[in-house]
Amino acid sequence: xxxxxxxxxxAKEVSSIDSLAINDENLSGFILMKRAAEFSFDSTLKKYPNxxxxxxxxxxxxxxxxxxxxxxxxxKKGLSASVVYLASPKxxxxxxxxxxxxxxxxxxxxxxxTKECDFDADIIVDAIFGIGLNRIVxxxxxxxxxxxxxxxxxxxxxxIPSGLCANTGQQKEVAIKAEITFTFVGKKIGMYLESGPDxxxxxxxxxxxxxxxxxxxxxxxxxIVNDALxxxxxxxxxxxxxxxxxxxxxxxxxxxxxxxxxxxxxxAAIRSGAGLVSVITRPENVNLITRLRPEIMCYAAxxxxxxLKALIEKVDVIxxxxxxxxxxxxxxxxxxxxxxxxxxIMDADALNILSLDPIQRGNWILTPHPGEAAKLxxxxxxxxxxxxLTSLExxxxxxxxxxxxxxxxxxxxNMNRIPxxxxxxxxxMASAGMGDLLTGLTAGLMAQYSNHDYCQIAALAAFxxxxxxxxxxxxxxRGLIATDLLCELRTLLNP
Numbered sequence: 001x002x003x004x005x006x007x008x009x010x011a012k013e014v015s016s017i018d019s020l021a022i023n024d025e026n027l028s029g030f031i032l033m034k035r036a037a038e039f040s041f042d043s044t045l046k047k048y049p050n051x052x053x054x055x056x057x058x059x060x061x062x063x064x065x066x067x068x069x070x071x072x073x074x075x076k077k078g079l080s081a082s083v084v085y086l087a088s089p090k091x092x093x094x095x096x097x098x099x100x101x102x103x104x105x106x107x108x109x110x111x112x113x114t115k116e117c118d119f120d121a122d123i124i125v126d127a128i129f130g131i132g133l134n135r136i137v138x139x140x141x142x143x144x145x146x147x148x149x150x151x152x153x154x155x156x157x158x159x160i161p162s163g164l165c166a167n168t169g170q171q172k173e174v175a176i177k178a179e180i181t182f183t184f185v186g187k188k189i190g191m192y193l194e195s196g197p198d199x200x201x202x203x204x205x206x207x208x209x210x211x212x213x214x215x216x217x218x219x220x221x222x223x224i225v226n227d228a229l230x231x232x233x234x235x236x237x238x239x240x241x242x243x244x245x246x247x248x249x250x251x252x253x254x255x256x257x258x259x260x261x262x263x264x265x266x267x268a269a270i271r272s273g274a275g276l277v278s279v280i281t282r283p284e285n286v287n288l289i290t291r292l293r294p295e296i297m298c299y300a301a302x303x304x305x306x307x308l309k310a311l312i313e314k315v316d317v318i319x320x321x322x323x324x325x326x327x328x329x330x331x332x333x334x335x336x337x338x339x340x341x342x343x344x345i346m347d348a349d350a351l352n353i354l355s356l357d358p359i360q361r362g363n364w365i366l367t368p369h370p371g372e373a374a375k376l377x378x379x380x381x382x383x384x385x386x387x388x389l390t391s392l393e394x395x396x397x398x399x400x401x402x403x404x405x406x407x408x409x410x411x412x413x414n415m416n417r418i419p420x421x422x423x424x425x426x427x428x429m430a431s432a433g434m435g436d437l438l439t440g441l442t443a444g445l446m447a448q449y450s451n452h453d454y455c456q457i458a459a460l461a462a463f464x465x466x467x468x469x470x471x472x473x474x475x476x477x478r479g480l481i482a483t484d485l486l487c488e489l490r491t492l493l494n495p
Contacts, residue, residue, distance in 0.1 A: 032210075160191060316343075
């Protein structure tokens with residue numbers, strides 16, 4: 001995968017890449033604009049082959065130019081294309097003006113926006129604002145975007161949905177809700193944060209044939225995890241290997257009524273390929289877990305932990321939190337585990353307990369969802385979600401940890417590199433037990449690949465978890481449960 005596909009950038013870096021290409025490759029901005037329009041138009045017809053008519057909404061900058069050229073392609077193809085402008089073409093400059101002139105030479109219908117706009121077209125094309133928007137949407141623009149969002153038509157966006165901040169993913173009062181966004185030169189980070197995914201719909205990308213060397217000096221926001229990382233780490237096993245080669249995982253959790261959480265985590269660990277998996281849980285959960293999954297070794301923990309200390313010290317990785325609770329029993333187990341020097345995976349109530357007395361420790365992975373992340377750095381969940389990259393960085397720095405910040409487009413990072421992003425998963429995974437499964441999967445991979453970079457292991461676990469969710473959701477997202485993912489893991493773990 002090349003640089004332009006692999007990384008996601010801030011808006012200013014995309015603009016710099018664009019400028020470098022124009023100067024270094026002796027290109028004109030108008031050539032790149034033509035490539036953008038051609039890519040988006042051709043891709044639209046492939047996706048919607050029965051389309052007969054387009055209604056294109058244009059602003060005043062280069063994004064408007066993309067829209068005018070898109071309409072030109074439609075007319076040349078013998079299709080109907082009308083353009084509604086929100087800024088007078090008399091004020092167009094540079095490449096956008098060239099694009100308008102080219103369209104007018106084809107005899108296109110170009111009219112100003114009014115409240116009485118006729119939306120009679122198969123597809124609505126958004127080319128109102130580009131990535132440079134830095135103000136609140138208001139006036140006719142606000143009115144128009146709201147009207148587009150209210151109609152029951154297919155909407156596509158060129159480069160970025162109008163009204164969406166290219167850096168934060170926040171809506172500037174309102175933003176277009178597109179079914180597909182065709183984005184150019186570089187992927188913009190705001191498309192993957194906060195409101196970005198809902199506004200963008202499916203993202204289709206083209207680097208417009210810009211040479212890779214023009215991407216090499218750009219500073220990306222995140223790196224997208226793909227199968228290259230999976231293939232790099234998950235090599236074929238030696239024919240002479242045995243279970244001792246693949247690590248011993250300990251899952252700690254399963255308080256009263258929550259034995260299922262520990263069981264899901266433990267089964268995910270053993271399904272990940274760990275050689276041995278043990279569970280420390282409430283006495284009443286032991287029979288349940290061993291009956292459902294006899295390959296797992298289960299140990300009862302009451303308030304006397306002396307008989308478990310030897311087990312804790314001999315395992316290779318400890319995952320604590322699934323179903324742990326926050327009562328005295330949970331706090332006692334937590335305190336005992338924190339004296340261990342083994343690598344830790346921290347989830348759920350282990351994170352809630354940690355937030356009460358923050359410490360730093362290098363050899364651990366924290367796996368918070370937004371609510372747990374908020375407790376870890378004393379913020380609100382809304383603040384976490386409004387700036388996920390900064391929130392990730394703050395947790396990493398405060399706890400000296402590798403962190404999996406769960407959610408749409410899960411982020412994974414530590415202090416040694418730019419964050420990873422998991423551009424997979426689906427809303428069907430918003431159900432109980434999914435986090436427990438990720439915890440067990442992460443612990444299992446850590447046990448097998450203890451010499452690898454923690455961030456890569458965490459990113460791989462989150463990637464496989466998300467891909468398993470997507471495969472399990474092929475029969476429908478609603479009603480998807482965590483244990484549905486277990487049977488998908490083996491295929492994904494054996495590339």
